[in-house]
C-alpha cells in the first residue's frame with residue numbers, strides 16, 4: 001500500500017513520498033492530516049520515503065531485524081556507550097489482540113530484568129526499558145544478535161549443522177538452560193528460533209514471553225500449562241496431563257532442537273497439529289543410524305517419554321557427547337547476509353553527521369531528513385538536532401569508524 005504524505009507544491013510539481021503503510025512505523029502517527037490536491041498525473045514525482053533517523057532516549061534506531069507475533073525487533077545504537085543493541089518494540093494495541101499478550105510482555109520484562117542483574121553469557125541481556133505513552137509502545141533494549149539458529153538452518157543447504165557446530169551451539173544452549181533452571185525459571189518455548197547468535201557466535205536464549213518463574217522455596221518444579229510451539233511440545237502436554245516437571249519440559253524441547261540440528265528433520269512430524277499431537281503422544285520416533293552412539297544416547301535421554309526418566313539440564317551438560325571435544329570439520333553453516341559485519345545504522349549516522357558531498361563519496365545516497373519529520377511531541381523521543389548536540393555529536397560521529405568493520 002502506498003502512503004501520500006505532505007505534498008510539496010514547489011514549481012507546480014507535487015511530491016509524494018512513497019512508503020509502506022506500516023502499523024509499526026514510528027513516523028506514521030506524526031504526519032499531519034493529508035490533503036489531496038488535484039494534479040495531472042504527469043506532474044507527479046514519486047520519491048522513496050526518506051529514512052529518518054529516530055531516537056528513543058539515548059538510542060538511535062536502525063532497521064528491522066526480525067518480527068514475531070508480539071513484537072518487531074530493530075537494530076539500535078546506544079549513543080552514549082556506542083554499544084550496538086537490538087530493540088524489541090511492542091505495541092499495546094497489538095498486544096491486546098493476542099491472548100495474554102500484555103501479561104506475557106510484563107512477564108518477559110520482569111524476568112529479563114531479574115536475569116540481567118547477573119547477566120549470563122548465554123541469556124539475552126536487557127539493557128533498558130522505555131515506554132512512550134502517546135504511542136503506547138514499549139521498547140526493550142537488549143543484546144544485539146545477528147540471527148537465530150532457525151535462520152541459519154533455513155539458509156543452509158542441508159537444513160542442518162555439521163556435528164561440531166551443532167555441538168558448540170547445543171553446549172551453549174545447555175549452559176543457558178541450566179542457569180535458568182538453577183534460578184527456578186522455566187523457559188517453556190525452547191526452539192531454534194529462540195536461540196539467537198551474537199556477532200561472536202555465542203548463543204543467547206531469548207523470548208521469555210511464556211516463561212515461568214517457580215517459587216524458589218518449592219520442593220518441586222511442577223508447572224501447569226505451556227504455550228510452546230507444537231513441534232517442540234513434550235508428550236505430557238500432547239496427552240493433556242495436568243501437572244508436569246517444568247525443567248524436563250525444557251529438556252524435551254532442547255532435545256527436539258538438537259535432533260533438528262543434527263538430522264535436518266524432527267522426531268515427530270505431521271501435516272496438521274492434531275496428527276502431530278497424536279504422534280508425540282504415542283512417543284515413537286527413530287534416531288538415524290548415521291549419528292554417533294554417544295549422540296544417540298544423549299538424544300534418547302532428552303526425548304524420554306516419561307519425564308521422570310528424562311535427563312535433567314545438568315545431565316545434559318555433563319553428558320559425554322557434550323563434554324568430549326568435537327573436531328572441527330571444514331564444513332560450516334555461516335551467518336546469513338553477513339549482518340555481523342554490516343550495520344543498518346550507518347545510513348542514519350551518515351544522514352546525521354556527513355555533508356551531502358561526503359555521503360556521495362561513501363556510496364550511500366540517502367535523502368536528507370524531512371525537517372518537519374524530526375519534530376516529535378514526546379519527551380523520550382528526541383529529534384536528532386536536540387539529541388546530538390555537543391558531546392553526543394562527537395560520540396556518535398566517533399562510532400562510525402567503529403562500525404565500519
Ligand SMILES: Nc1ncnc2c1ncn2[C@@H]1O[C@H](COP(=O)(O)OP(=O)(O)OP(=O)(O)O)[C@@H](O)[C@H]1O
Nearest residue numbers: 065066067068069070071073086143144145207209
Ligand atoms: N536481540 C535480538 N537481536 C536480533 N534479532 C532479534 C533479537 N531478538 C529478537 N530478534 C529477532 O526478532 C524476531 C522476533 O523476536 P521475538 O521472538 O522476541 O518476538 P516475539 O513476538 O516474542 O516472537 P514469538 O512470535 O516467537 O513469540 C526473532 O525471531 C529474531 O529473528
